[in-house]
Amino acid sequence: MQEAAERSDRMLDGVLQSVQPQVMWTHGPTTSGSCEVSRRRTIMTVISAERRGSFLGLVDRHLRKSGYQIKAINNDVEYPAVYARDGEGYTVSLRFGGEGLAFLRVDSPCVEKSEVAESTTKATAPTYEGMENIPRPNIRSAFWSAGAP
Numbered sequence: 001m002q003e004a005a006e007r008s009d010r011m012l013d014g015v016l017q018s019v020q021p022q023v024m025w026t027h028g029p030t031t032s033g034s035c036e037v038s039r040r041r042t043i044m045t046v047i048s049a050e051r052r053g054s055f056l057g058l059v060d061r062h063l064r065k066s067g068y069q070i071k072a073i074n075n076d077v078e079y080p081a082v083y084a085r086d087g088e089g090y091t092v093s094l095r096f097g098g099e100g101l102a103f104l105r106v107d108s109p110c111v112e113k114s115e116v117a118e119s120t121t122k123a124t125a126p127t128y129e130g131m132e133n134i135p136r137p138n139i140r141s142a143f144w145s146a147g148a149p
Helices: 002-018 052-065
Strands: 025-027 037-043 069-074 081-085 091-096 102-107
Touching (some): 052 069, 052 091
């Protein structure tokens, strides 16, 4: 599971590095089940409704270029999403929630159970440690937040 979590971190890093201009993000919770592990990152940059399609397009192109198979695309104006899978069964998803909150997630296939350490990747936004919930996006970007109130 630890190796799967580290691979998930590398996958998330790749997606986020493909987004230009860069966005600020923080870690979401790491969860594990009977044989799978999930890593999450929450985008803290405000992504306006006008820019969500561009954001999804960048992520979609990165995933396709990196060999992922796109499994589904939700073109909903308010809650768009893209879901992909690599050849080894890892799934990557980018989903938008209320008020433009964007979530990146990688789920591993079934792997050998083990302890899973927290990610060592340094978040680019505050980590909100000790808070019950991560707040809504609150970091403005001249590009990604354009058109947002």
